[in-house]
Amino acid sequence: MSFSADNALVLFSGGQDSTVCLAWALERFARVETIGFDYGQRHAVDALVAISDTALTREVAIEVSASGLPTTFVPGRNLVFFTFAGAVAYRRGIKHIVAGMCETDFSGYPDCRDDTIKAMQLALSFGMDRRFVIHTPLMWIDKAATFALAQEIGGAPLIDVLLTDTHTCYLGDREHRHAWGFGCGECPACRLRADGYAKWKTAA
Numbered sequence: 165m166s167f168s169a170d171n172a173l174v175l176f177s178g179g180q181d182s183t184v185c186l187a188w189a190l191e192r193f194a195r196v197e198t199i200g201f202d203y204g205q206r207h208a209v210d211a212l213v214a215i216s217d218t219a220l221t222r223e224v225a226i227e228v229s230a231s232g233l234p235t236t237f238v239p240g241r242n243l244v245f246f247t248f249a250g251a252v253a254y255r256r257g258i259k260h261i262v263a264g265m266c267e268t269d270f271s272g273y274p275d276c277r278d279d280t281i282k283a284m285q286l287a288l289s290f291g292m293d294r295r296f297v298i299h300t301p302l303m304w305i306d307k308a309a310t311f312a313l314a315q316e317i318g319g320a321p322l323i324d325v326l327l328t329d330t331h332t333c334y335l336g337d338r339e340h341r342h343a344w345g346f347g348c349g350e351c352p353a354c355r356l357r358a359d360g361y362a363k364w365k366t367a368a
């Protein structure tokens with residue numbers, strides 16, 4: 165298979181951000197593939213879970229720990245994801261990797277920072293001796309702007325998919341339906357999503 169500049173691999177979790185990234189990629193690239201990871205997170209139903217003790221993978225309260233990082237931080241998660249994605253992209257002849265990291269609604273995750281992603285792009289490109297480009301279309305926009313971007317790309321049907329089918333809640337709550345989608349309404353991810361939706365609705 166030849167190495168194609170027209171192909172993209174999207175890190176896809178089924179959440180709102182990666183769904184918008186998928187739509188973004190479909191607009192730009194001739195061929196788009198997705199890769200997903202099951203790392204034993206609470207809201208999915210086993211690899212990182214064995215070496216990490218965080219609120220996303222265990223029954224630990226979601227709060228800011230003594231290190232100053234939220235307990236939902238899974239050390240090394242995105243670094244591992246990108247390494248696997250790079251390996252898959254290499255084998256599939258894909259140049260572009262698209263991911264939903266965002267520094268604007270910064271939850272304190274160091275592996276969501278723009279500098280981390282740029283460093284990963286270099287590490288993958290040097291380490292596999294192939295030019296990879298990592299795109300993070302949501303890096304500098306907030307959740308309200310993410311809704312606006314989705315509206316721009318896919319209109320009401322895409323907004324509908326975001327609200328009905330995507331999943332963000334850290335606790336995996338699919339019982340409670342709000343204007344902004346399903347979720348417990350209390351965890352940091354739900355609050356971000358609810359606030360972003362309200363802000364977008366007000367501006368629209």
Ligand code: ZN
Pocket residue numbers: 332333334335336337347348349350351352353354
């Ligand atoms: Zn929640």
